[in-house]
Amino acid sequence: MEKSPPDTIAAIATAPGRGGVGIVRLSGSALGALASQLNGGVLPQPRLATFRAFRDTRQGLIDEGLLLYFPAPHSFTGEDVIELHGHGGPVVMKLLLDHCLSLGARLAEPGEFTRRAFLNNKMDLAQAEAVADLIEASTEAAARSAVRSLSGAFSKAVHSIQSQLITLRMLVEATLDFPEEEIDFLESARAIPRMNAICAELNDVLDRAQQGALMRHGLHVVLVGQPNVGKSSLLNQLAGHERAIVTDVAGTTRDALKETVQIAGIPLHIIDTAGLRDTADIVERIGIERAWKEIHDADVILRLVDARSGLSAEDCAIDTALPAQTPRITVNNKCDLANQPARLTEHNGATTLHLSAKTGDGVDLLRQQLLKIAGWHPHSEDVFLARTRHLNALELALKHIHTALSQDQALELMAEELRLSHEALGQITGEFTADDLLGEIFSRFCIGK
Template sequence: MLTNETIAAIATAPGRGGVGIVRVSGPAVQAMAQSLLGCVPPVRLATFGRFRNAIGEILDEGIALYFAGPHSFTGEDVLELQGHGGPMVLRRVLQRCIELGARMAEPGEFTKRAFLNDKLDLAQAEAVADLIDASSEEAAKSALRSLRGEFSSQVRQLVDQVIHLRMLVEASLDFPEEDIDFLEAADAKGQLKTIQGQLAAVSKAAKQGSILREGVHVVLVGQPNVGKSSLMNALAGDDVAIVTDIAGTTRDAIREQIHIEGVPLHIIDTAGLRETIDQVEQIGINRTWQAIEKADIALLLVDARHGLTEAEQAILDRFPDKLRRLKVFNKIDLSGEQAGLGESNGIPVIYLSAKQGLGIDLLRAQLLAAVGFESDGQGVFMARARHLDAIRRAAGHLGEADMQYMQIELFAEELRLAQNALNEITGEFSADDLLGEIFSRFCIGK
């Protein structure tokens, strides 16, 4: 990517700090360094300097780092000015860069330039933002694996295998009377099965990473006074919801994020579902059903002393078909039952006491099992919804190729479509509007 534009931005988080960084990238970096510092710093050597304005007054002082392209993050000349972390100081230094010909960088533009200059592929570029946004140690490790290219490497291996198979198929088209015999001699069917198996393994790891990135939305549902707020507090480890013996205490959704084995769980404590003439409570109940529509998992809480009633069965029957569900029999400290697991009509059942903390670990494990998360974390890399979609489409085309094995032209076409879908992950086959959408979600200065 060739550009005559130099970009600049504050690369550290907003607010006050001990150190703040202004980053500049582009062809005018050396001239700007000369004006700001009085010299161009040695390449890749931290150099103390004073950052000066147009009349030579000192704006700040600190460390200057110069990276000559193409051996830099963006592939262009890059200058980093590491000074004091006050917002006004950083703004003055940034303004000086603008005066010297730079323009304000757009969100994600530094990383976009790194991608366009072949310093990172698209999956690695997205991993930069995922690493910054990681909310747990496991998520950070997975994002780092993607940034280091582990995800991309596995995708490229699959693409290479698809290309090799395509070469065999395309070659067979030149010999139409012997095409099937030619493919059988090359074990094309076996090669396709191998590719499908490896893609399934990549898909599994990507889904695990997607859960680490996106988290799981869990909604607590039930009649009033069954212990939803108590369970919310037990899972959160804090008194985030008000608990009383008065039915209908919770009138609006209360949201809290917790982590289980590194997976973010976005838990929503909702208003109890019941018939009521209270207008405010009715609004809360309507919001409960809205939360249910958007959730990944619903926990239906039942008072263990009376078990599942017709009203609670009606709640279950109204759940969307795609919604994963767990039945939680709470208050076993009052019913005399033991904490444990069970099953009812294919739905997992957990017996617990939110008030005393009995069975909470069983519930945590079942929440992870409900979304298919495996906690070992080995080989998991960060993945986004678009990656999963590309993998799903590639798997579909490979499945169609398997079915069209006797129709060589269709077989070849399905392999081509599978290759294109996989190439979307690393950006080797991506529309410009997709790139704009991806990088616009990055923070400025990255």
């Protein structure tokens, strides 16, 4: 794995825009001299906020604020770190950053501060990714889960399983190294029950990671149906405000409208599409083409029908054209006008929901059904805000354990499967991760983190 480079990096660490306070952060090896230059020729006291007038050599006074100096290794990156806290205007921040660059620092790449923290063993890869997840969290539940991963909860669960795998590998390899011994290491150590226990623990971690991935990515829900069946009204009801224009004129919605709502901490990306029908209107036809694209990208399809008329031949044609593999709920809307109660029915695997998007009657049933389709079940706060690569690694580790269990008479193969399982888990924390993957991960961070 690469080492942390020796040069000094600098970037604005606070969000773009105007604010009361802005921060310029620097990190590198042996920043004492640079800290002295920024502090009027005196080395600042470590970890103590010092009031300073920030000046450059050409224009004079830039700003007044606080300077903080964190000598290595007791800093976020594990290197010397300097922070300049000034007034949070974009011009002031740029002037402070330019001054730091003139003193020999270079502009940091996206995620480079966190990458250096990882390379200097201040955090593992799962914790580093949690930094970005915390910044990007769209719900309170996602933020709390990201903090758990940042504090090391996810990594601790992974390391616990790795530790058990190391013990098992030791037992298997001892049996291979001393075949003449009368003691069967595997049997005496209850290796098979241990592997079964590891499988159970892996399944539990995988389940919590899958729940966290759902919390992170959410669910894309597409509203589909003929014109004027109430798709826009349902979008507004789920959003809690008037997001879409609602009229009695068929074809009012021409383009896909997107709104993200939260249900039990899960972000639902609701997409209202143009009514599906044959039309000569070129603008409406473009909207219908875009609707079909959204339909094919959907996680769940809400198929709306007017409860007063039921399924028509046109509705049946739409049903036939919808992707069969995508979960679907048939929503009989306007049940209030049809004098029907709100209810949910399931028959032969098909789900039908009667509701009124106008009054909201039955919409809570829809929310519950969407969570059910998503596979969400209430955990406490022990989910891991996982990424796809984490899920893939956990599934791979589990696969190798299952294969090892089937090799109880072939110890060499069992030992290899245990090694591969351990290595798969190491991809999560960064123990066995290629440098190009690290570059991909950290390039998605914002500059200054």
